[in-house]
Amino acid sequence: MPRQPATGLIKNQTAVAGLGQTTFGKGLPDTELSLACQAVSIALDDAGIEPSEVDGIASYTMEPNREVDVARNVGFGDVTWFAQVGFGGGAGCGVVGQAAMAVATGQCSVAVAWRARKRASAASRPWAQAAARLSDSQQWSRPFGVIRPVDEIAMLTRRYMHEYGGTRDHLANIAIAFRKHAARNPGSTMGHKPMTRADYMNARWISEPLCLFDNCLETDGALAVVVVSAERARDLKQPPAYIHAFAQGLPPQHQTMTNYFTDDPLRGPAWAAAKRMWELADVTASDVKVAQLYDAFSPLIILSLEGYGFCDRGEGGPFTDDGNIEWPNGRLPVNTSGGGMSEAYVHGFNLVLEGARQIRGTSTAQVEGADVSLVTSGEGVPTSAILFTKDV
Amino acid sequence: METGWLLPDLEDPESNEFWAGCARGELLVQACAACGAWRMPPRPMCAVCRSTAVRWEPTTGRGRVWSFIVPHPPLLPAFAEVAPYNSIIVELDDDPGIRFVGNLVASAHGAINEIDPATITIGEPVRVVFHHIEDVTLPRWVRA
Ligand SMILES: [Zn+2]
Numbered sequence: 001m002p003r004q005p006a007t008g009l010i011k012n013q014t015a016v017a018g019l020g021q022t023t024f025g026k027g028l029p030d031t032e033l034s035l036a037c038q039a040v041s042i043a044l045d046d047a048g049i050e051p052s053e054v055d056g057i058a059s060y061t062m063e064p065n066r067e068v069d070v071a072r073n074v075g076f077g078d079v080t081w082f083a084q085v086g087f088g089g090g091a092g093c094g095v096v097g098q099a100a101m102a103v104a105t106g107q108c109s110v111a112v113a114w115r116a117r118k119r120a121s122a123a124s125r126p127w128a129q130a131a132a133r134l135s136d137s138q139q140w141s142r143p144f145g146v147i148r149p150v151d152e153i154a155m156l157t158r159r160y161m162h163e164y165g166g167t168r169d170h171l172a173n174i175a176i177a178f179r180k181h182a183a184r185n186p187g188s189t190m191g192h193k194p195m196t197r198a199d200y201m202n203a204r205w206i207s208e209p210l211c212l213f214d215n216c217l218e219t220d221g222a223l224a225v226v227v228v229s230a231e232r233a234r235d236l237k238q239p240p241a242y243i244h245a246f247a248q249g250l251p252p253q254h255q256t257m258t259n260y261f262t263d264d265p266l267r268g269p270a271w272a273a274a275k276r277m278w279e280l281a282d283v284t285a286s287d288v289k290v291a292q293l294y295d296a297f298s299p300l301i302i303l304s305l306e307g308y309g310f311c312d313r314g315e316g317g318p319f320t321d322d323g324n325i326e327w328p329n330g331r332l333p334v335n336t337s338g339g340g341m342s343e344a345y346v347h348g349f350n351l352v353l354e355g356a357r358q359i360r361g362t363s364t365a366q367v368e369g370a371d372v373s374l375v376t377s378g379e380g381v382p383t384s385a386i387l388f389t390k391d392v
Numbered sequence: 393m394e395t396g397w398l399l400p401d402l403e404d405p406e407s408n409e410f411w412a413g414c415a416r417g418e419l420l421v422q423a424c425a426a427c428g429a430w431r432m433p434p435r436p437m438c439a440v441c442r443s444t445a446v447r448w449e450p451t452t453g454r455g456r457v458w459s460f461i462v463p464h465p466p467l468l469p470a471f472a473e474v475a476p477y478n479s480i481i482v483e484l485d486d487d488p489g490i491r492f493v494g495n496l497v498a499s500a501h502g503a504i505n506e507i508d509p510a511t512i513t514i515g516e517p518v519r520v521v522f523h524h525i526e527d528v529t530l531p532r533w534v535r536a
Contacts, residue, residue, distance in 0.1 A: 127468075128468065133399055135404040139433075143530055144494050144495050144532075145467075145471055146493055147398065151463050151479065155459050155460075155481060158514070159458065162459070205476070207463045208461060261433065
């Protein structure tokens with residue numbers, strides 16, 4: 001049965017009105033709870049909204065800080081809506097989009113979403129915490145040495161290279177572009193370290209065909225956003241980043257990270273999210289002026305460029321050639337704050353803030369006339385995406 | 393003996409038949425007992441017909457390399473000791489939609505770092521062998 005046309009009830013009804021982030025680093029002294037509270041507090045001040053007005057909370061299921069703890073520390077009022085989104089890096093746009101749905105449907109008026117993480121200590125790596133025996137999907141990969149997220153994505157990368165002729169030069173294009181963007185962003189953790197193509201090619205392997213520079217950073221830090229109605233946002237301190245369209249994506253037969261068992265493992269969650277998002281939007285991929293694409297690993301950029309419709313299948317690699325994803329002259333500047341590979345890796349939530357900053361006009365790699373700004377979350381896991389717009 | 397290797401829970405009700413098959417030297421695939429569709433990994437319901445009835449069917453144990461990686465440290469100690477090693481995905485000749493993660497080895501009891509990774513190619517034919525570690529039998533693959 002054909003699906004009903006999307007009605008887009010939340011289209012342009014809400015906006016991100018406040019942005020907050022802590023410093024990023026390794027081994028920050030503050031606790032994760034303190035970092036979360038600081039980021040939320042900064043975001044509320046940025047919007048010009050009192051904490052007592054907060055009545056909605058969206059968080060990652062992987063977030064270590066509970067709603068009750070953040071609410072009583074920052075001083076929220078009666079919270080009447082709270083929800084969580086799963087799948088780690090897939091949740092970034094999910095929490096913001098769900099907050100938008102809650103505001104648009106009247107379940108709350110001022111919603112906050114955040115991600116706080118202390119990851120830089122080796123002990124926090126989930127894969128290093130070996131369980132006694134494996135009884136979930138990991139039993140089909142880990143006994144064979146496919147242990148870390150990088151191993152899981154490297155397997156899909158090798159297959160992609162085989163099927164479509166992708167090369168390490170394409171991956172280098174991505175790592176180098178994001179490092180260039182980070183160099184303009186004083187808040188980034190890697191901007192001080194330039195990267196040449198030779199640096200990339202000579203970097204040590206982590207899981208062939210992926211090297212060190214194909215991996216995201218390990219970062220401590222927290223970021224938060226405030227979501228309110230579009231009407232309210234127009235009266236607040238900052239230019240609204242309107243939430244034009246939002247979708248989540250979980251495709252048929254998907255297995256998270258080790259998605260090796262479907263007919264077409266390279267057609268990932270991005271495709272499911274993209275289909276719905278574009279149906280809900282008044283714009284198309286060719287209208288997007290700047291994109292923040294989830295980059296736990298560089299090959300996810302290629303898969304996302306294809307999944308979200310910026311190019312055909314197999315063309316995501318060549319799309320990165322000739323500075324096409326670099327600010328300021330690229331056809332589609334991508335990850336303009338440096339992203340997870342060169343700014344900070346906070347489960348992709350920094351991408352959400354940068355997507356909103358592009359609409360505000362306050363990015364350190366500001367794209368001229370950025371009126372449509374795409375943010376995507378983890379590819380390789382059930383995901384989510386948001387289109388921000390400047391005008392409604 | 394504790395090896396520090398990551399191993400399956402042999403009591404997992406969804407998969408114990410598979411691991412028991414490996415212990416007997418058989419590579420089994422879960423099939424829907426109602427419509428016959430094969431599925432991997434094992435799970436409780438057939439997505440084709442929604443039956444929960446399952447049976448386990450033998451395979452030829454032959455397939456082709458679908459992809460491969462070469463992990464390097466940092467890794468868990470037992471794996472770091474043999475790194476860099478290869479991990480592969482094999483698609484079965486019986487049904488290329490059925491895939492297994494494994495390792496390409498020179499012989500059943502060889503280490504997972506014995507094959508020069510530069511010689512591994514996608515599409516090359518392999519056949520299953522069985523490797524015993526602690527109380528588990530893992531399927532591994534040799535060149536066919
Ligand atoms: Zn069936």
